[in-house]
Amino acid sequence: MLNIEYSELLTELREVARDAGSEIMKIYESSIDVNYKHDGSPVTLADEAAEKVILSRLKKITPDIPIVSEENTNSHKLEASNQFFLIDPLDGTKEFLKKDGLGSFTVNIGLIENGIPTLGVVFAPALNRMFFASISTGAFEESASDTKEIKIRAVPNSGPVAVASVSHRDETTDEWLTINNVNKTISIGSSLKFCLVACGEADVYPRFGPTMEWDTAAGDAVLRSAGGKVLMPNSEPFNYGKQSYRNSAFIAHGNF
Template identity: 45%
Template sequence: MSKFVIGDIVDVTLAAGDAAMEIYGRDHEVALKEDASPVTEADLSVDRILVSALGERFPAIPVITEERISTQVAASGDGPFFLVDPIDGTKEFILGTGEFTINIALIENRTPTAGIVYAPAVDRLFVGQIGSGARELSRTGRRRDIRVRQCSGSMTAIASRSHLTPETKAFISANKIEHCVNAGSSLKFCLVAAGEADIYPRLGPTMEWDTAAGHAVLAASGGQVLTCEGAPLSYGKPEFRNPFFIASSLTATYSIPAPGKRA
């Protein structure tokens, strides 16, 4: 475990959120990247703020971000690195739903050991660090410890608002989940971490920067993130692509329908 403390970058994250909200509140440019996914002024502005601040405060730890392809060669072996998604849920940012987040995670030995997820439009900020637990903060001064809830009987699932795949629908049906709510970005991990849902099945493609910070918060709150084969989701993989996974409380029980095509 490094000497890094997740609380040390709350101020940086709040500043990045201010920059995102300034752009969110006005007309802004939207472009398409090579993979046809959207990128906004906010993605690039927040990226600059976080890369600069993390590099200045923690010069020995490489910073890998979604928006900078050149940084993605920095992760090698089991060494520590920051994994940053400047705006997770860019589609939600563009649509104006408020369900976008700023994600920062510390990866050590291919595992997210600390993470911060900030949703500035809805004033929810989640932090978690292995060994120190997880909590929710807000700009208005609210602070509370969070923990996954115990599952008994029917479960509440939370699923992607923009990427609800047939495989995810089959999972929800097969597990007789009574309630299913939709949300954007890595807020889904945090709602499980806060005991507001029991399980988040992601049977669709994601990248590591989409998941690392939320994964860290959930793990710190007593939850888990497993692949469909039951292995812990790891980081620093080739091209930073994730397999399908299930994020949940440790007491959630589920089965996975016969596999279709998996990421």
């Protein structure tokens, strides 16, 4: 396993994420051509353009670290190693296609080491919100005006706030929220849900619907580095490198 200088790598990967985001926004602001995968999920020219940027740059920056990327189906056949990248070039494709003005789609770059997300970059290009983190640096948000360290918050006296999926919320999630006395929910797409918990805009993100590891790795790294936890509903560890890179249900916690 290669030794990583996390701060230097984050600097490079933020630039990569911004360049991928620029390609996404060129297509977002024009007509959008959509194809569909075998499972019926959409893939756009923006997914493909962003992936091209990320893969080519990663192969130059860290040529010896394997890459598993959503749009590269051949990479899904790779056996998980002790150190590998998980890439989702455009997370929240359904939100991207809506053009609803919410901009809740992201570029996700996550590094997994020994089953744990140790570094992550999440960039929402339509919102110009950049979240980045590692186990050695902590977690940060970079905006047009400044860069600030982010931490999970204490649950407010008014009660906890949950974030939930816009496109994939289900009955099990609603039941969990009721049982745990969570009465306020923010609905947003993509890995921004992890980041809102990480920066103290929400307190918990329960997810029972299907996700893949590239959907969660980068946001998970940001949340863990901000003091949060991601666990299975039975409180067992939520790790990476699972069969077919498929996730089970999880609860992403702040101080909840």
